[in-house]
Amino acid sequence: MASIATSSVFFPVSSSLKQNQVSNLKMVSLSFTGKNFPSLRLQPPRFRVACAAKPETVEKVCEIVRKQLALPADSAVTGESKFASLGADSLDTVEIVMGLEEEFGISVEEESAQTITTVQEAADMIENLKAKKA
Structure with missing residues (x-):
């Protein structure tokens, strides 16, 4: 207050x-x-300070999301894209996370997977997990 x-x-x-x-x-x-x-x-803050993922990571996540959701290659998927607004339900989100784990060689905890709602959040999580793994 x-x-x-x-x-x-x-x-x-x-x-x-x-x-x-x-x-x-x-x-x-x-x-x-x-x-x-x-x-x-x-x-609420007008901007969010975050450890931004590399552009190539964000682009790879966009590709995986397009593939998992069977979206056209020219569909607008960006870092700000929310999975729900792209038509993903909870099962689709689980499949996206599994695709990310396979592609990047990481393991995402269930609690972390449930908090991911955007492409950027997924890319940031991947960067953090890769940094911890290294």
Whole structure:
């Protein structure tokens, strides 16, 4: 939860105080939360920092995805492509992961396989597994 606290706040002085009179108000502290101020809500990051896979790895994953899903060779499959938006169901995703394991000589744990939703995530996982293996 985002909060902003100020150590002092200026409030307009009431008309009953003369121009040179000082109020006995010394300090006011306020705390605001993002609930009432939408601009203060924590926003999701606008970009994601990740260890990007090599372009050749991403392209090879694209080829495997096209093959497993029987997509035409000219179909638009990129790193940002989600398996589900390409028509893959859970069984197709398992077959894609098996194809990746065979092609790259890696072994993907079931927990990791379930978190992969895009071509880029698959390529990044492959790079990480290959680095650990080396």
